[in-house]
Amino acid sequence: MKLTLKIWRQENSNASGKFQTYQVSDVSPDMSFLEMIDVLNEKLIVKNEDPIAFDHDCREGICGMCSMVINGRPHGPLKGVTTCQLHMRSFKEGDTIVIEPWRANSFPVLKDLIVDRTAFDRVIASGGYISVNTGNAQDANNIPISKIDADEAFGSASCIGCGACVAACPNGSAMLFVSAKVNQLSKLPQGQPERNVRVLDMVAQMDKEGFGFCSNTGACEADCPKEISLTNIAALNRDYLKASLMDQ
Amino acid sequence: MLDSKIPEGELSQKWTKYKSSVPLVNPANKRNLEVIVVGSGLAGSAAAASLAEMGYKVKVFCFQDSPRRAHSIAAQGGINAAKNYQNDGDSVYRLFYDTIKGGDYRAREANVHRLSEVSGNIIDQCVAQGVPFAREYGGLLSNRSFGGTQVQRTFYAAGQTGQQLLLGAYSALSRQIGMGAVKMYSRHEMLDVVVVDGKAKGIIARDLVTGKLERHSGHAVLLCSGGYGNVFYLSTNAMGSNVTAAWKAHKRGALFANPCFTQIHPTCIPVSGDHQSKLTLMSESLRNDGRIWVPKLKNDNRKANEIPEEERDYYLERRYPAFGNLVPRDVASRAAKERCDAGYGVGTSKMAVYLDFSFNMDRYGRIEANKHGLNNPSPEEIRKMGKEVIAEKYGNLFDMYKQITGENPYEVPMRIYPAVHYTMGGLWVDYNLMTNVPGLYALGEANFSDHGANRLGASALMQGLADGYFIIPYTIGAYLSNEIRSAAIPTDHAEFVACEDHVRNQLERLKNVNGTKSVDHFHKSLGKIMWDKCGMGRKGER
Ligand SMILES: Cc1cc2nc3c(=O)[nH]c(=O)nc-3n(C[C@H](O)[C@H](O)[C@H](O)COP(=O)(O)OP(=O)(O)OC[C@H]3O[C@@H](n4cnc5c(N)ncnc54)[C@H](O)[C@@H]3O)c2cc1C
Ligand code: SF4
Ligand code: FES
Numbered sequence: 001m002k003l004t005l006k007i008w009r010q011e012n013s014n015a016s017g018k019f020q021t022y023q024v025s026d027v028s029p030d031m032s033f034l035e036m037i038d039v040l041n042e043k044l045i046v047k048n049e050d051p052i053a054f055d056h057d058c059r060e061g062i063c064g065m066c067s068m069v070i071n072g073r074p075h076g077p078l079k080g081v082t083t084c085q086l087h088m089r090s091f092k093e094g095d096t097i098v099i100e101p102w103r104a105n106s107f108p109v110l111k112d113l114i115v116d117r118t119a120f121d122r123v124i125a126s127g128g129y130i131s132v133n134t135g136n137a138q139d140a141n142n143i144p145i146s147k148i149d150a151d152e153a154f155g156s157a158s159c160i161g162c163g164a165c166v167a168a169c170p171n172g173s174a175m176l177f178v179s180a181k182v183n184q185l186s187k188l189p190q191g192q193p194e195r196n197v198r199v200l201d202m203v204a205q206m207d208k209e210g211f212g213f214c215s216n217t218g219a220c221e222a223d224c225p226k227e228i229s230l231t232n233i234a235a236l237n238r239d240y241l242k243a244s245l246m247d248q
Numbered sequence: 249m250l251d252s253k254i255p256e257g258e259l260s261q262k263w264t265k266y267k268s269s270v271p272l273v274n275p276a277n278k279r280n281l282e283v284i285v286v287g288s289g290l291a292g293s294a295a296a297a298s299l300a301e302m303g304y305k306v307k308v309f310c311f312q313d314s315p316r317r318a319h320s321i322a323a324q325g326g327i328n329a330a331k332n333y334q335n336d337g338d339s340v341y342r343l344f345y346d347t348i349k350g351g352d353y354r355a356r357e358a359n360v361h362r363l364s365e366v367s368g369n370i371i372d373q374c375v376a377q378g379v380p381f382a383r384e385y386g387g388l389l390s391n392r393s394f395g396g397t398q399v400q401r402t403f404y405a406a407g408q409t410g411q412q413l414l415l416g417a418y419s420a421l422s423r424q425i426g427m428g429a430v431k432m433y434s435r436h437e438m439l440d441v442v443v444v445d446g447k448a449k450g451i452i453a454r455d456l457v458t459g460k461l462e463r464h465s466g467h468a469v470l471l472c473s474g475g476y477g478n479v480f481y482l483s484t485n486a487m488g489s490n491v492t493a494a495w496k497a498h499k500r501g502a503l504f505a506n507p508c509f510t511q512i513h514p515t516c517i518p519v520s521g522d523h524q525s526k527l528t529l530m531s532e533s534l535r536n537d538g539r540i541w542v543p544k545l546k547n548d549n550r551k552a553n554e555i556p557e558e559e560r561d562y563y564l565e566r567r568y569p570a571f572g573n574l575v576p577r578d579v580a581s582r583a584a585k586e587r588c589d590a591g592y593g594v595g596t597s598k599m600a601v602y603l604d605f606s607f608n609m610d611r612y613g614r615i616e617a618n619k620h621g622l623n624n625p626s627p628e629e630i631r632k633m634g635k636e637v638i639a640e641k642y643g644n645l646f647d648m649y650k651q652i653t654g655e656n657p658y659e660v661p662m663r664i665y666p667a668v669h670y671t672m673g674g675l676w677v678d679y680n681l682m683t684n685v686p687g688l689y690a691l692g693e694a695n696f697s698d699h700g701a702n703r704l705g706a707s708a709l710m711q712g713l714a715d716g717y718f719i720i721p722y723t724i725g726a727y728l729s730n731e732i733r734s735a736a737i738p739t740d741h742a743e744f745v746a747c748e749d750h751v752r753n754q755l756e757r758l759k760n761v762n763g764t765k766s767v768d769h770f771h772k773s774l775g776k777i778m779w780d781k782c783g784m785g786r787k788g789e790r
Contacts, residue, residue: 128422132420140376
C-alpha cells in the first residue's frame with residue numbers, strides 16, 4: 001500500500017508545532033500501525049532526519065503507553081483497540097492519515113506525539129489506593145466477595161491509564177479514568193473505610209490538575225480502548241455527593 | 249570466592265530462623281538511609297512501597313512515563329501460591345518441590361523454599377489492596393491449574409493477572425509517593441552503577457526528556473530491571489525491556505549466572521514479515537482445549553479446513569500420549585521447531601503449526617446440547633453452542649489473535665510458533681538477594697536464583713512480589729545495619745564524577761560514529777545471530 005501521513009511535529013513543550021507530510025510505500029496490511037511508523041522512522045534516520053517521537057512499550061494493548069489521535073480519534077477508528085493493536089489492514093491504498101498527540105490542557109506535549117500524563121499519577125497518589133502496609137493483611141479468603149461485585153471491580157480495574165478518554169472529551173475531563181479507580185475500590189469491602197475521603201481527595205486533585213468538567217457527552221466511553229463504562233461516572237457522582245454531605 | 253550465605257539448618261527452618269536473627273535497623277536510622285530502586289515492575293514497586301512503609305527514604309526510577317506501565321503489566325495467566333484452598337493436597341513443600349523439579353533441579357533450594365513459604369502472604373496482601381482476583385459464586389477465590397502441576401494453585405484475574413497485581417503494587421507505591429516517602433523518577437534510564445570503595449553507592453541516570461545525565465546517591469541500589477529476552481530481538485517482552493541496567497552492573501563487577509537459560513514459549517503468534525517489532529503470547533491455557541497439528545504431507549499448500557482428518561499429524565499426541573498437548577513448554581517448543589524445520593510447517597512463512605479448537609468446540613457443544621435437552625442437534629447448532637463455551641473461556645485471547653492476524657480463530661485454526669519469553673538467568677545473588685558487589689541487589693526477573701533451567705507458568709509473578717514485599721525488607725537489614733554510620737556519599741565525589749564522564753564519553757562516542765545504519769538495524773542483526781546460534785536446539789559444534 002501507498003499512504004500519505006500528516007504527522008504533528010513539535011520540537012519540545014515550548015515550541016509551536018505543525019503538521020508535516022510524509023509518503024510511505026510498501027506498507028503491508030499485516031503491519032501494526034506502530035510498525036508502519038517504525039519503518040518510516042528507519043527511513044528518516046538513514047536520511048539523518050529526526051525520527052518521529054512517540055510513546056509505546058508493550059505493543060499488545062495493556063501498558064497504556066501508546067497514544068495517538070488517528071484521523072481525529074484517540075487510538076484510531078476501531079472500537080476497543082489501542083493504537084498499538086491497530087493494523088494496517090484497517091486502511092486502504094492511497095489513504096491520507098492524520099496523526100496527532102493527545103490534546104488536553106492537563107497533558108502538555110513533550111515532543112511530537114508524546115505528552116506528559118503524570119497528572120494521572122498524581123490523582124492516584126492523592127487517594128487511589130487502600131491503605132494497607134505490607135504484612136498487615138489477613139487471610140485472603142476471610143472476607144467473601146460476591147462474584148458480581150468482584151467482576152464489576154475487575155471491569156473498572158481494567159483501565160490502562162492511557163488518557164484517551166481525556167483526549168476524546170471536548171472538555172478534557174478525566175472523569176472516566178478517575179471514576180474507574182473510585183468505583184473499583186468502592187465495590188470491594190476492603191475499600192470501604194476510606195471510601196468517602198478517597199472520592200473527595202481524588203476529585204480535588206483532578207480539579208487541581210486542570211482537567212475539565214464532565215458534561216456527559218459520552219465521547220470518553222466511545223473511544224476508551226478498554227470499553228470502561230459510563231456507569232462508573234454515575235457511581236462516582238453518587239459517592240461524591242454522599243461524601244460531600246457527610247463531610248459538612 | 250562467592251558466598252551464597254545460605255543459613256545453616258533444616259531447609260524448612262532456614263527462613264524462620266533467619267528472620268528472627270537478622271540484624272534490624274532502628275526507625276531513627278532508617279530515616280537517614282536512602283535506597284535507590286531501578287524498575288517499577290512487580291519486584292521494584294513492591295520493594296519500594298514496602299521499604300518506604302518501613303521508614304527508609306526511597307527513590308524509584310523507570311523509563312516509562314508512569315511506574316504503572318512496567319513490563320509486568322503484560323503477564324496474562326496467573327500467580328501460584330500454596331494456599332491449598334482447593335483441598336487438593338497442596339502444601340508449601342509441594343509448591344517447593346514442583347518449582348525445583350520444573351527448573352530441572354538447578355534452582356537454589358533455600359531460595360525456592362522461602363519463596364513457597366511466603367507465597368500465601370502475597371495473595372493475602374494483594375486481596376487487601378483491592379486486587380480483583382477471579383472468584384467463585386460463593387465469594388471465595390477461584391483457582392486454575394497450570395502446566396507442570398497436579399494441583400489447582402494458580403490465582404488469576406481473567407487473562408490480565410499481571411496488570412491487576414502491578415496496579416495493586418503501583419497503588420501501594422503511589423500512596424508512598426503521595427506521602428513524600430518515595431521520590432519517583434519516571435522517564436529516566438539508569439546508565440551506570442557508581443561504586444565507591446567496592447560498594448554500590450548510587451547510579452547515573454539520564455532524564456529521557458531533557459537528555460541530561462544525573463547523579464543519584466544512595467546507601468544501597470536495588471536492580472529490579474527485568475530480564476534480557478530482547479537480546480534475541482523478537483520476544484514477547486515489551487519494546488523497552490532492555491538489559492542495560494543489569495549489563496552495566498555486570499561491567500562494574502556483578503557476576504551473571506546461567507545466561508544460557510532462556511525460556512522459549514511454545515504458543516506465540518508467528519512472525520508475519522521483516523517489519524515485525526515484537527511477538528505476542530497466546531496464553532498457555534489454550535493448550536487445554538486446542539490440539540496441535542501439522543499436515544502429514546510435506547509442503548502442503550492446502551488451507552487447514554481442506555485437509556481431511558486422516559491427513560493431519562497430531563504430533564504431540566502421537567509422540568507423548570501420556571501428556572498429549574500439555575507437555576512442558578520446552579518439549580512443545582522443540583517439537584514445533586523440529587516439524588517446521590523438517591518441512592511440515594504451515595502458513596505463508598511455513599514457520600508455524602496449527603492450534604485447533606474445532607474438536608473441543610464440538611465436544612463442548614454436545615455437552616451444552618445435552619444440558620439443554622436438545623435431541624439430534626444439527627452440527628451447526630453444536631458448533632454454535634461450542635463456540636459460546638470457548639468464547640467464555642478465551643474470548644479476549646481470540647479477539648487479540650484476530651486483531652493481529654486478521655484471521656478468525658473460531659473458524660480456522662490458530663497458527664502458532666515458539667518465541668523467547670522469559671530469562672531464568674540473571675545477576676548472581678546470595679540468599680540476601682545481594683550481588684557480589686556489596687550494596688547492589690537484584691530482584692525479580694533480573695536475578696537468577698529461583699527458576700533453574702526452566703520456569704513453570706505462574707511462578708515469575710510470585711517471585712517478583714515475594715522478593716519485593718516479603719524478602720528484601722528483611723534481608724536488606726543485614727547490610728544496612730552496618731551502614732548507619734556511613735553518611736551519604738555526596739554526588740560531587742570523584743567516583744560520581746568519573747562515572748558520569750564515563751557514561752557521557754560513551755554516549756558521545758556512539759553519537760559521533762556518524763554511521764548510516766539505525767540502532768534497530770544492529771539490534772535486529774545481532775538478535776538474529778542470537779536466535780540462529782543460541783536459540784532453540786543448539787548443538788555443541790556451532
Ligand atoms: C507476555 C508475558 C506474559 C507473562 N505471563 C506470566 C504469567 O502468567 N505468570 C507469571 O508468573 N509470569 C508471567 N510472565 C513473566 C513475568 O511477567 C515477568 O517475569 C515479571 O513480571 C518480571 O517482573 P520484574 O518486576 O522483575 O520486571 P519488569 O516488570 O520487567 O520491570 C522492569 C522495569 O525496570 C525498568 N527498567 C529496566 N531497565 C531500566 C533502566 N536501565 N533504567 C530505568 N528503569 C529500567 C523498566 O521500567 C521496566 O519496566 C509473563 C511475561 C510476558 C512477557
Ligand atoms: S478509562 Fe479508558 S480511555 Fe480512560 S485512561 Fe482508562 S482505559 Fe484509557
Ligand atoms: S504500547 Fe502498550 S498499550 Fe499500546
